[in-house]
Amino acid sequence: MPRWTKEVLIGFLPVLIIFLAFIGINVVPLLFAAILIGVLLVVANKRGGLAVGAAADRKRKKNSMSKLTFEEIGGQDNAKEELREALDFLNRYDEVQKFGIRPLKGILLTGPPGTGKTLMAKAASQYTDSVFVAAAGSEFVEMYVGVGAGRVRDLFRDARSRAAKENKKSAIIFIDEIDVIGGKREGGQQREYDQTLNQLLTEMDGIYSSESPRILIIAATNRKEMLDSALLRPGRFDRHIQVDLPDKKGRKHILQLHAKNKPITEALDMDKIAEESYGFSGAQLESVMNEAAIYMMREHKQEIEQRHISMAIDKVMMGEKTDRESTLEEKRRVAIHELGHAIMAEVVRPGSVSQVALSPRGQALGYVRHNPQEEQYLYTKSFLEEQIMIALGGAASEEIYYGGRSTGSSNDFEQALNIVQTMMKSGLTSLGIVNIEMVTTEELMRENNVILEALMSRTRDVLEQHRNVFDQSLDILLREETLSGNQFRCLFSESSLLPA
Incomplete structure (x- = not known):
């Protein structure tokens, strides 16, 4: 319909209604009909526009x-x-x-x-x-x-x-x-x-x-x-x-695909990167290579180096570094906390620590990055208990040095609780093989406390035996703010030889 025709109709209809009302005809039904037709036309135009847009x-x-x-x-x-x-x-x-x-x-x-x-x-x-x-x-x-x-x-x-x-x-x-x-259809009103x-x-x-x-x-x-x-x-x-998360071989293949259009140094070890990026999806691996290229560009380099990849993995995993300023005492407490995680990891999983850092990222004031030793899909009771001890290492080290814990352990406790829940569902606790939904909250809490208290006690004992590692590593970590996995293992080996 031509535009001028619409304009004529819009101008003519109000005049017609006024004329009919003037000569005594009831125009209320006509008004209702006009409004209804107008609404229907608007809806039809909107649906047509949406269909065209789609x-x-x-x-x-x-x-x-x-x-x-x-x-x-x-x-x-x-x-x-x-x-x-x-x-x-x-x-x-x-x-x-x-x-x-x-x-x-x-x-x-x-x-x-x-x-x-x-x-x-x-x-x-x-x-x-x-x-x-x-x-x-x-x-x-x-x-x-x-x-x-x-x-x-x-x-x-x-x-x-x-x-x-x-x-x-x-x-x-x-x-x-x-x-x-x-989604699943429910009875009652039709949606x-x-x-x-x-x-x-x-x-x-x-x-x-x-x-x-x-x-x-x-x-x-x-x-x-x-x-x-x-x-x-x-x-x-x-x-x-x-379509699961890729394994180590798959991660290496994905990294190689995303590295094709980027300048990469010949010394880059893709196998090591694939190990460090355990649990990453394809999208995260693409982001790792992209962020590594950004770090390279920031430093005005011509090739992506191994450290650029490590920095990118940290960023994708935990977020960008923040400008948060900590007091010396707070920094020392964070260092003791992270060393607790690192020492426990090195005791139960030798060679697994990749980095210990105090630089704040996201919500974390410090972190320990771990290297998994091998791809694993089945877990034993002892393995899960050791994972809990690594998670509790930070809080246990704070208790040893400060006599109490801080709010920095909240994420560690959440991780430990999730592992305990997995153990319960798998029949690896004293509850035996049970349906979790049929067990009362009181029983679950009691079993949970028994497991965590026993593992916390074991963790404290292990860390007490390795006090020398804290003494040797603390000053270096506070000064340099980062310890590589190899650097930490050297300090761990030297400290372990010293008399307690």
Whole structure:
């Protein structure tokens, strides 16, 4: 409609209503009707604008998506192999049909944030030469009833039309954060989320009602336990692939990929970096290499050195250094606290200390960085007890030197409590094999106190036997504010030879 027509109508309608009222006609019903029509037009325009915006966003995502392959994704060898096998059903559709195999309808990628789930979905479209349509769960959530369900229909329609337009035999629809719309349905009042989920289930049921183009749904979530059972059953999301944090080999591969476009010294030891970055996700490893390059640039260097990487790992793990000024007495207390952690770690895990530092980072006034000796996924009772003793080492050393603890031990106690809870769930305490939910709070607290008090006593005894290490290391740590792992071990060995 031309703009001048709208302006004429807007000017004419009020005059008409005033004229009708002047000649004695009841205009109240007309006013209500005009307001209702106006509201409906506004809502329709908004929905149309949102749909156009969502389509434009998807188009931008498609245009900006680089041709990513599985070889460019570091680590996750098992997850990639499992995903490739599932995608082969799409690539070899005719051969699969001969064996009576029903192609998969949906693949669910689960795992911690930053492990590469979205990257794997993009690589899947390249591997199968499919149209790639991406959306986030939050895009389907609106306050208006039916909007989410409509967007699900639009998403599938868009995938089919684009596949036909680009002469592709298949299309991959990727839904990130699917837990937003796929959460467990509860009885009672019908929610907008439920209508959106119902529409998604309906669309997935009808995927193979027409053979071309073939549609595959790939979804990602960090919270699989929150998803509705109807979504997880076979025939919907047929295959669940766990995308875990990378192991040492995977971390090294990821670091090498992100180091390709950066100037790196030949002396850089990637194996050592992979060890130091234990528990890091792919996203964190990318950030480590980026921060290392920033540190290099700050120092006007031409190549990234090992210390730049170590500084970057500290930053990603604990945050940037702060300008917080501590008193000499507070600094001394922090040094004793951190040395307590380091000494306990060196006693129970020889060679595990990577660095002892007093420089404040984030909320911490000091810290000890540990090097894990090897990748480990199963833990014994003695191993967990030793981990608790390392966590309690700071508080125990404060008790030895000051006769009491400080608030600096709060995070250590939280870590110790979490380990005790793991022991209880695993049947490694005197409670035996129990369902934690069936044990009273009083029993849990009693067992918790018995374990922690016994381990605190053992920790104090060990630290008392190594007082010489405190005496030898304290002044150096206060002066230099940092002790490398090798430097600390030299002091530890020399002090241990001295008479107590």
